[in-house]
Amino acid sequence: xxxxxxxxxxxxxxxxxxxKVKALVRFFQQAxxxxxxxxIALFSHRRPxxxxxxxxxxxxxxxxxxxxxxxFEETYHVVGDLAETIAKVIxxxxxxxxxxxxxLSGWIAYIMALKDEEEAIKKERILSAWDQLNMEERFLFxxxxxxxxxxxxxxxxxxxxxxxxxxKEENTIAHRLMGNWDPADISFEELILSESVSDDLSKPYxxxxxxxxxxxxxxxxxxxxxxxxxxxxxxxxxLIRRKGEVFLWSRGEELVTDKxxxxxxxxxxxxPDFVIDGEIxxxxxxxxxxxxxxxxxxxxxxxxxxxxxxxxxVLMAYDLLEYNGEDIRTKSxxxxxxxxxxxxxxxxxPDTKVILSQQQDFKSWDELAKLREESRERRxxxxxxxxxxxxxxxxxKRGDWWKWKIDPMTVDAVMIYAMRGHxxxxxxxxxxxxxxxxxxxxxxxxxxxxxxxxxxxREVSQFVKKNTIDRFGPVRxxxxxxxxxLAFEGINESSRHKSGIALRFPRIKRWRKxxxxxxxxxxxxxxxxLQQ
Amino acid sequence: xxxxESKEKGLYCKQADVYIDPxxxxxxxxxxxxHSDHSRKGxxxxxxxxxxxxxIRHRLGPIxxxxxxxxxSFTVNGVQFSFHPAGHIIGSAQIRVExxxxxxxxxxxxxxxxxxxxxxxxxxxxxxxxxESTFGLPVYNWPNQNEVYDDIxxxxxxxxxxxxxxxxxxxxxxxxxxxLHHLDVDIGPIYCHGAIANMNDALIEAGVKLPYYEKVxxxxxxxxxxxxxxxxxxxxxxxxxxxRFKQVSIGVASGWMALRGARRRRGADRGFILSxxxxxxGLNMAIKGTGAENIYPTHGYTSIFSKWLVxxxxxxxxxxxxxxxxxxxxxxxxx
Ligand SMILES: [Zn+2]
Ligand SMILES: [Zn+2]
Numbered sequence: 001x002x003x004x005x006x007x008x009x010x011x012x013x014x015x016x017x018x019x020k021v022k023a024l025v026r027f028f029q030q031a032x033x034x035x036x037x038x039x040i041a042l043f044s045h046r047r048p049x050x051x052x053x054x055x056x057x058x059x060x061x062x063x064x065x066x067x068x069x070x071x072f073e074e075t076y077h078v079v080g081d082l083a084e085t086i087a088k089v090i091x092x093x094x095x096x097x098x099x100x101x102x103x104l105s106g107w108i109a110y111i112m113a114l115k116d117e118e119e120a121i122k123k124e125r126i127l128s129a130w131d132q133l134n135m136e137e138r139f140l141f142x143x144x145x146x147x148x149x150x151x152x153x154x155x156x157x158x159x160x161x162x163x164x165x166x167x168k169e170e171n172t173i174a175h176r177l178m179g180n181w182d183p184a185d186i187s188f189e190e191l192i193l194s195e196s197v198s199d200d201l202s203k204p205y206x207x208x209x210x211x212x213x214x215x216x217x218x219x220x221x222x223x224x225x226x227x228x229x230x231x232x233x234x235x236x237x238x239l240i241r242r243k244g245e246v247f248l249w250s251r252g253e254e255l256v257t258d259k260x261x262x263x264x265x266x267x268x269x270x271x272p273d274f275v276i277d278g279e280i281x282x283x284x285x286x287x288x289x290x291x292x293x294x295x296x297x298x299x300x301x302x303x304x305x306x307x308x309x310x311x312x313x314v315l316m317a318y319d320l321l322e323y324n325g326e327d328i329r330t331k332s333x334x335x336x337x338x339x340x341x342x343x344x345x346x347x348x349x350p351d352t353k354v355i356l357s358q359q360q361d362f363k364s365w366d367e368l369a370k371l372r373e374e375s376r377e378r379r380x381x382x383x384x385x386x387x388x389x390x391x392x393x394x395x396x397k398r399g400d401w402w403k404w405k406i407d408p409m410t411v412d413a414v415m416i417y418a419m420r421g422h423x424x425x426x427x428x429x430x431x432x433x434x435x436x437x438x439x440x441x442x443x444x445x446x447x448x449x450x451x452x453x454x455x456x457x458r459e460v461s462q463f464v465k466k467n468t469i470d471r472f473g474p475v476r477x478x479x480x481x482x483x484x485x486l487a488f489e490g491i492n493e494s495s496r497h498k499s500g501i502a503l504r505f506p507r508i509k510r511w512r513k514x515x516x517x518x519x520x521x522x523x524x525x526x527x528x529x530l531q532q
Numbered sequence: 533x534x535x536x537e538s539k540e541k542g543l544y545c546k547q548a549d550v551y552i553d554p555x556x557x558x559x560x561x562x563x564x565x566x567h568s569d570h571s572r573k574g575x576x577x578x579x580x581x582x583x584x585x586x587x588i589r590h591r592l593g594p595i596x597x598x599x600x601x602x603x604x605s606f607t608v609n610g611v612q613f614s615f616h617p618a619g620h621i622i623g624s625a626q627i628r629v630e631x632x633x634x635x636x637x638x639x640x641x642x643x644x645x646x647x648x649x650x651x652x653x654x655x656x657x658x659x660x661x662x663x664e665s666t667f668g669l670p671v672y673n674w675p676n677q678n679e680v681y682d683d684i685x686x687x688x689x690x691x692x693x694x695x696x697x698x699x700x701x702x703x704x705x706x707x708x709x710x711x712l713h714h715l716d717v718d719i720g721p722i723y724c725h726g727a728i729a730n731m732n733d734a735l736i737e738a739g740v741k742l743p744y745y746e747k748v749x750x751x752x753x754x755x756x757x758x759x760x761x762x763x764x765x766x767x768x769x770x771x772x773x774x775x776r777f778k779q780v781s782i783g784v785a786s787g788w789m790a791l792r793g794a795r796r797r798r799g800a801d802r803g804f805i806l807s808x809x810x811x812x813x814g815l816n817m818a819i820k821g822t823g824a825e826n827i828y829p830t831h832g833y834t835s836i837f838s839k840w841l842v843x844x845x846x847x848x849x850x851x852x853x854x855x856x857x858x859x860x861x862x863x864x865x866x867x
């Protein structure tokens with residue numbers, strides 16, 4: 001486990017991306033192929049199936065540490081991380097065994113082998129593992145069971161390191177890491193090195209994400225080079241049909257086919273295969289439904305007939321990435337749209353679920369600015385501006401695509417502190433402090449306390465209670481996990497705040513359950529708004 | 533009525549009309565040690581150990597202070613008070629209070645490990661023990677301090693090789709000197725932030741020996757710091773003072789670094805687990821060693837810790853201090 005422990009310690013001790021990439025490359029050079037695959041898996045939210053419940057782990061850890069369970073629970077509450085709590089309450093004794101005899105995949109196999117064992121055997125094996133590992137290793141071992149390695153390593157970073165290590169394009173690696181693969185039965189060769197394109201039918205492409213326009217549209221040049229597309233307020237999705245099989249991915253790289261049976265019919269119609277980039281959108285009577293409606297479907301695995309009828313969903317198609325089995329991302333946007341348009345009439349059924357997202361004609365930027373004022377009525381967030389000759393890029397890139405959102409300005413921020421409310425809401429956590437990313441660090445920049453429903457406040461309060469990592473009087477520091485979209489009327493410089501900015505009238509616009517903390521906005525994004 | 537009570541102004545001995553570490557102005561104050569949450573200004577008369585006197589004077593200016601040697605005692609209205617090493621920082625003392633055969637001990641802050649620079653902890657026996665419990669949770673178990681000094685020196689020398697400044701934050705009184713004492717002077721130059729340098733001067737005057745270091749002054753250029761280790765108080769990292777360093781790695785030396793979350797929130801590159809407080813094991817050992825029946829935890833996780841002690845068979849009850857848990861700074865500055 002030494003290489004992995006060294007890697008983890010190195011990653012954990014720096015906030016700098018370059019140093020992290022270096023550490024990952026070093027690991028890839030030293031570790032076994034199977035350990036490589038597992039590290040890629042662990043840092044892209046894949047973990048071994050859980051074979052021991054956390055409640056058993058808590059019980060055994062308390063017993064091992066010679067403390068009552070309630071004290072373990074109180075301590076866990078303060079620490080905020082179960083794997084860490086367990087690792088640290090168990091006294092460090094001199095190790096009798098050389099834990100390096102077993103590598104990362106070895107320990108994972110050890111954990112997976114517990115699956116069908118009786119509780120007594122599980123206990124014996126886990127306690128024995130704790131005895132063989134030092135504190136740092138014990139922590140990692142526990143993390144393998146509980147999941148959630150939070151060391152500021154994104155899939156993007158792993159991709160970068162792998163590209164460096166294998167001398168391949170980042171795009172190629174990114175595509176290979178997407179989709180469904182099981183670290184337990186794929187080799188490094190198959191996953192990364194082999195030349196043949198994997199035949200995993202469900203594999204999506206990395207999304208091309210746009211930045212918010214940070215100047216005037218005039219700066220983009222002549223209107224004729226650009227296309228304006230309404231920016232719909234749903235969840236970005238990728239609809240795939242390959243060899244007649246249909247898959248739907250959400251932007252969080254989650255396979256959500258089962259949640260949206262609306263698209264099942266596409267497997268049985270007669271048309272070329274495709275991969276469409278679009279927006280999953282609640283849609284009824286030719287109008288989008290408010291995002292809050294769609295949200296009711298996001299959290300559920302299976303949907304009831306009633307939900308299906310109340311909140312029907314469509315895919316607003318923006319772009320075509322693959323046509324008839326061919327990756328066409330390097331064709332121009334105009335060409336891709338033409339193919340998309342040609343493809344969509346094939347779907348024409350009495351009740352099509354894939355709608356071509358409208359483009360807006362405009363002769364001048366002024367004209368477009370006027371149209372943009374209709375955004376709210378149309379239940380859109382403004383425009384996406386796309387260059388006609390742009391190819392489809394990977395990840396968030398500047399230059400060819402821009403978000404031109406309507407006011408108020410918004411920012412996606414991570415909640416880091418919570419405080420109880422007053423009066424009617426005294427038993428709920430309603431006052432929050434939010435942060436955005438500055439490199440790998442979160443800096444707080446705004447407080448807000450209105451905008452959620454009582455139900456949502458209740459849900460957030462539950463989260464706060466379970467995820468407190470520190471307390472300062474009435475204020476609780478919580479795990480930075482929940483992302484909220486804040487709306488605000490203005491932004492000013494401020495020397496009073498660590499972030500250097502202050503927002504005017506910030507309020508919670510909505511809870512972005514579809515976003516992970518890593519996907520929240522950056523301080524640079526806010527500083528750019530300041531410039532306007 | 534008990535010999536020592538917790539009053540609005542602090543811990544109070546009515547029989548002698550004396551306060552211990554009071555946080556509001558009183559006539560007679562016995563001070564356990566020089567940290568600002570224990571030695572406050574405004575009292576008419578102060579009593580402390582000799583090595584603490586210079587520190588308190590440095591912090592509070594001209595005050596009326598009588599100092600004693602460790603082990604010395606004095607009696608007020610039949611109550612005998614004496615000072616005993618607490619091992620927390622230079623000049624830190626536990627206060628032993630005896631009246632008609634009943635003995636109380638107030639620890640102030642303490643640690644059991646001998647840090648090589650503070651007077652080493654003395655295990656006392658008593659009936660009632662008022663103990664700090666800043667780190668009274670079973671996850672706080674300190675690593676061997678020599679390993680931590682090695683880690684600090686290794687970190688420094690790795691940075692020095694890359695011409696990077698190593699900025700280490702540590703509390704100005706106690707932690708800073710303890711680290712200075714264990715730095716490997718062969719790695720490169722050592723600098724101290726003004727606040728620490730001034731504290732050092734007061735201590736050197738009182739007879740403490742420290743290795744050679746320089747004070748950070750405005751004339752110094754970024755290049756002067758390129759392979760240096762700079763000691764600074766925690767508050768300095770967020771200030772304009774930092775602008776003088778070019779390439780810098782920030783380390784934090786604190787018991788709070790035992791938890792990953794605490795280090796990440798501090799934005800430190802490296803956390804070194806080094807505390808001047810007793811860890812979980814230390815607290816439990818000290819308590820057991822006193823033979824006391826009544827335990828009163830103060831500072832930190834007092835209610836959880838008391839509940840644990842009750843389960844262990846003690847009479848335990850938390851003493852709430854007036855000033856904890858008020859602000860976000862508490863964590864950074866708990867001395
Ligand atoms: Zn204290
Ligand atoms: Zn202290």
